[in-house]
């Protein structure tokens with residue numbers, strides 16, 4: 465599990481470490497790690513053109529020291545000082561000693577010929593959108609030829625939330641120090657950070673336990689263990705699915721198929737899409753009756769494509785009245801938003817899976833702080849909230865959160881949400897803790913999308929078809945962890 469640490473947590477750990485190390489030692493560790501990544505990206509330093517954008521704080525100091533190291537290896541380095549009178553004195557002296565050139569914000573910055581651009585404009589000390597000089601340079605870097613590398617955080621991105629107010633530096637790589645900050649992997653910030661490289665500067669032992677995490681393939685593999693010798697089809701948890709309708713059976717077919725392919729123990733289906741589901745999945749136990757007619761299950765999924773009429777409402781109420789974990793998705797979210805007490809009064813785990821518009825039905829817009837918003841709704845309803853997005857966020861009522869790192873934009877197509885709820889129900893039926901299980905489901909879902917998109921555009925059914933293979937590949941960690 466990768467811990468995501470807030471600026472306050474990083475600052476607190478830094479304070480302890482700074483008091484125990486010689487002055488400037490941490491910045492040297494940061495700059496060494498940064499220069500190492502840059503050298504790897506450049507391939508060879510001699511003759512390479514590097515532009516360093518340096519603000520007036522320690523972030524600029526990191527960038528200047530790294531620029532000095534690259535210049536010492538033969539790179540042609542130009543440092544552009546955004547606040548010339550406040551540039552980090554030791555960093556600037558090191559750069560000059562190594563033969564680097566120095567200019568102001570309006571000087572010859574070399575951005576139109578650079579091989580690599582280092583963004584040391586502002587790091588975790590940044591406030592608000594970039595100022596005009598910084599915004600102009602960030603824009604030129606984005607359209608220029610150089611590989612863009614952000615130092616610690618892409619300037620203009622809120623390190624805690626990923627919010628971007630106005631302009632920000634669009635990085636292809638971000639080299640971050642001590643801990644991954646949430647803003648690099650969630651919200652708009654994710655798109656500006658690119659590939660995240662974590663440099664260890666010794667903060668680890670001093671960091672408070674993270675309250676937000678990103679799962680890796682190894683973490684998710686633990687949720688996907690193959691059955692043991694003593695398991696039978698009932699012993700690993702049975703999931704019940706209420707999805708789709710007689711007129712639109714598709715959601716029921718996709719959701720049931722995803723559950724079967726995730727954990728082919730036993731999947732029961734109850735609802736009006738029974739005929740279509742039975743035809744598509746003879747492996748499922750299907751009834752056209754109510755949830756109570758389906759037989760024993762250990763978790764329910766309710767809502768995809770069920771509609772919101774009185775019958776659907778009464779089925780939702782029946783499922784929520786059980787003492788079993790329930791995934792509330794799609795149409796069931798619309799109904800639950802009208803009657804949130806149906807969720808609040810539950811003792812067993814409930815997982816709500818809204819996208820932004822469904823989230824808003826609960827009374828507040830998601831806004832730029834996606835983790836904060838998911839945490840607040842989770843606390844309000846006493847439920848796990850899985851907020852879908854390009855980086856899906858999961859939050860539990862106690863404030864523990866997960867940010868998903870898998871997936872592909874190709875997944876923005878009809879029916880992929882039904883696949884997620886089927887995966888989630890199948891995993892929840894095993895009885896593992898709801899929030900981490902929801903995060904594992906989002907991770908596997910994203911991997912299934914990546915696998916299905918390997919050969920071209922995908923439809924949701926492709927994800928179901930490739931799901932068994934995806935489970936196998938995640939178990940074997942045959943896929944690379946994305947992002948960090």
Ligand SMILES: NC(=O)C1=CN([C@@H]2O[C@H](COP(=O)(O)OP(=O)(O)OC[C@H]3O[C@@H](n4cnc5c(N)ncnc54)[C@H](OP(=O)(O)O)[C@@H]3O)[C@@H](O)[C@H]2O)[C@@H](O)CC1
Pocket residue numbers: 478482490491494519520521522523524526547585586587588589590591592593594595598615616617620641665
């Ligand atoms: N502590 C340590 O030992 C270590 C710290 N480390 C590094 O230090 C970084 C934190 O450094 P920091 O605290 O000096 O703040 P920093 O991010 O440079 O920002 C302040 C500067 O930005 C400016 N500025 C602000 N907002 C702006 C905007 N919107 N648009 C434009 N400019 C803006 C602000 O200007 P001012 O408001 O003062 O006019 C000031 O000049 C951290 O991210 C990591 O890289 C590592 O070396 C590890 C060891």
Ligand SMILES: [K+]
Pocket residue numbers: 523583584585586587614615616617618619
């Ligand atoms: K930066």
